[in-house]
Amino acid sequence: MSSLESIIYKIKNRLKIAPDIYFKIASYVKDVLGLDTAGHGWLHIERVSRLAVKIALDEGGDLDILLLAALLHDIAILREIYEGVDHAEEGAKISRSILKDLGIPDDMIEKVIYAIKVHRFGANITPHTIEARILQDADRLDALGAVGVARAFSYGGFRKLPMYLPGEKPDVYDPFKLKSTLTHFYEKLLKLKDYMNTETARKIAEDRHRFIRIFLDRFLNEIEGTF
Known part of the structure; x- marks a missing residue:
């Protein structure tokens, strides 16, 4: 049983x-994003x-709305990477078409x-629906912890960014201005818990x-030669 199947079950x-609708969307998203492209793939x-x-079961919210949004929230991320478009705005347009074709109520x-x-951190928007607030939280949590560290360096490698630059x-935070991966921790990741x-x-x-x-304490000690 896949992770998505276990969630739906x-x-x-x-x-x-119906579960089949979710599986159709999942199949499409997998085809578009790949398994783990720059830390923003299907995984x-x-x-x-x-x-x-997990959050909604404690906090409330419509699980259908939340699950549909979670599955589609990064559908345009590759267009942002390669074309410079805002993936949240573009993803909303793509998702509207997908959901209409599947017969989801307006x-x-x-x-x-x-x-x-409104899900992206850089937009600095506080949502007015519980589902949007939870999606923001879930997306931000995946940028923290061990997975967050791995994703940061995965994305940096994908974009050919240096791990760190002395003196930077x-x-x-500006999602369209690329810097070293280490600086990304200070501009965004270390701030997430307060948002x-x-x-x-x-x-x-x-x-x-x-x-x-x-991790950062150890990383800085090692690159500075003090550990």
Whole structure:
């Protein structure tokens, strides 16, 4: 049983949409993103979906809206990487077409689209729906902890960025301005725990944030030759 199948099996009695719809969307997303492209592939989508459901079971929210948004939230990430478009805005447009073709009700589509539009950290938006707040939390949690460290260097390698640059200073985070992977930790990842929307996510974030701090202390000691 795949991770997505296990998620759907766990909550199937609370879903209004047939499982086959989710599996069709998943198949499409896998084809578009690949397994683990730059830390934003299908494996990221599965982890975010699992985290989103975990948070929602504690915090509430419509599980259909949340799961649809989690599956589709990064559908345009490769267009951002290669073409410079905003993947949240473009992903919302692509997702609307997909969901309409699948016969998803219009009112549900609008809530899914909203969650996708506002999910990215760089937009600095506090959502007004619980589903969008949870999607933000789940996506941000996947950028923390051991997985977050691995994803940061995976993305850096994919974009041919240096691990670190002596003398480079952190600035205001800009997703379209590429810097070394180490600077990315200070501009974004170390800030994420303070931008969680739900209590459930805040608890998870504290532990994952501690791991990143431990990693950075060791990393800096090693590159400075003091460890």
